[in-house]
Amino acid sequence: MLPPPGTVLEDGTAQTLSGLAQRWSAGEVDDAALLDAMCDIIRRGLSRLPEQHLTVIDKTLEWLSSSFKPELDDLYASLPYSKRQAQRLVAQFFGQSPVRLVRRYRAVRAATLLSMPQLPELIEAEIREAFYDQAHLIKEIRFFTGRTPKRLMPGAGSSINEMLGPDGYSSVNLFGSGESEQLGNDPLDDF
Numbered sequence: 162m163l164p165p166p167g168t169v170l171e172d173g174t175a176q177t178l179s180g181l182a183q184r185w186s187a188g189e190v191d192d193a194a195l196l197d198a199m200c201d202i203i204r205r206g207l208s209r210l211p212e213q214h215l216t217v218i219d220k221t222l223e224w225l226s227s228s229f230k231p232e233l234d235d236l237y238a239s240l241p242y243s244k245r246q247a248q249r250l251v252a253q254f255f256g257q258s259p260v261r262l263v264r265r266y267r268a269v270r271a272a273t274l275l276s277m278p279q280l281p282e283l284i285e286a287e288i289r290e291a292f293y294d295q296a297h298l299i300k301e302i303r304f305f306t307g308r309t310p311k312r313l314m315p316g317a318g319s320s321i322n323e324m325l326g327p328d329g330y331s332s333v334n335l336f337g338s339g340e341s342e343q344l345g346n347d348p349l350d351d352f
Contacts, residue, residue, distance in 0.1 A: 174202060213241055217250045221259070229267050229291035233259055267291055268305040271298065275310050 166175035181198050184190045190198070210218075217240055224236040236259055240247045251259050271288045274280055292298040303309050 174206070177202060214250065214254070216241060217247065218254050221251055221255065221262075225262060225266050229270060229287060231263060233263070264301060265305050268301040272302045272306045272308075272310065275302075 166178050170178070178199070181190065181195060185192075185195045220239045221236065224231050224239065227235070236251075237244045237247050240250075242250065248258055251257075251262070255262055257265065271291065274284055274288060288298070289295075292301065299309055
């Protein structure tokens with residue numbers, strides 16, 4: 162059962178939502194108008210992030226893009242907060258602690274690169290160095306992608322290329338640690 166809107170929202174907002182729900186139930190408002198009104202309510206509740214919080218987001222993205230296994234101390238040194246505060250803010254904005262982010266992006270980047278048909282030996286060596294051993298590589302890739310490296314091999318019409326393609330990286334540069342230069346012009350053209 163959902164809590165009443167008034168327990169988590171301001172009274173005015175809760176009343177507006179309740180009124181919208183009643184109007185929608187009565188057929189006075191169609192689905193599109195209801196969704197538009199709900200979006201407007203959410204927009205009014207949004208506020209601009211403080212500049213230092215934007216810095217946390219930007220610096221974390223830069224840090225994640227810097228290598229397969231970026232050093233945590235480098236992130237903490239680049240942020241205007243204590244180590245604990247930085248951990249809390251990264252978890253707030255990215256949904257995971259910095260340690261977990263490193264694991265996730267390392268595994269998904271490795272999986273993406275390993276799924277490329279012709280991977281240069283230098284990049285393959287860099288991937289191997291980012292993990293303790295082959296078992297660790299396989300375990301991490303399977304944990305974060307649901308597949309082992311062998312099952313990531315691209316095939317004609319394979320959904321693997323779509324799942325691990327550049328769209329899945331959002332603001333993090335998949336090839337941030339120099340892989341793009343090693344792969345040639347634009348490695349994303351291979352996808």
